[in-house]
Amino acid sequence: MKSLLKLDGFEITYHEKSNRIINIQIDDQIIDRLVFPFKKFNITALEYKPFTRFTIAKSLDETTSNKLSNFLNEIIKDRDTGCFIIGPKNKSSKIDQTFLVKLSTAITHLIGNPNHDSMAGKYYARFHVKHEDSSDSYLRKAYVNMDLHTDGTYVRETTDWILMSKLEEENVIGGETALLHLDDWEHLSDLSDDKIGKQNFIWGSPKSKNIDYKVEHPVFSNLLFLTSINFLSQKIWIKDFFYKDYLTLLRVVKIR
């Protein structure tokens, strides 16, 4: 088990459901210290001037004498963990949507430079999940379960990690986020050892994503003897009926 860092102004614990996930709660004293540096740039500046994103990332890291960036990178680059949940411990009027966009920006830029999001035309995408939806993707549908998938299946850039932030929640009950660590998947070797799992598929996306090309890659690949997966049933372009059983099997596998 990963040893947890002691960091002034942060409460760091294992997630109650899995030791692979680290919970990081930010105390009020740190939030207070971020208010001023975060005000130096508005959202438009962050969008138009990439270096400003690194400036607010630095402000966040400085509240911990630069220990936070190391810790976050250690968590996500370790195959045994790979996930953290971070956020303010308490709600307050200082923590509005703008603050949360800035906080998310700061966290991501302690890790790397985000891929351009073609749907939003920015370094991040922001959208509502509403009661009714007529879009061409499952992303915004409140009452449809998301199937097992990874992100970045249909773009040329590699998607190493993804950060999601909840900015507001109104009139909502229920709902669940399900994450499956690849090494905890009892079907992994069956599906990845199958020759179809290493065969190239064509992946494309619906109109709203604004990607005008398709990409080709297999579902499973091996990187440094570790298996990785890149799969999303909605984005696959079937050219051969033979694949269907295999893909249906992948799609219906239940997340425990």
Ligand SMILES: [Fe+2]
């Ligand atoms: Fe996703």
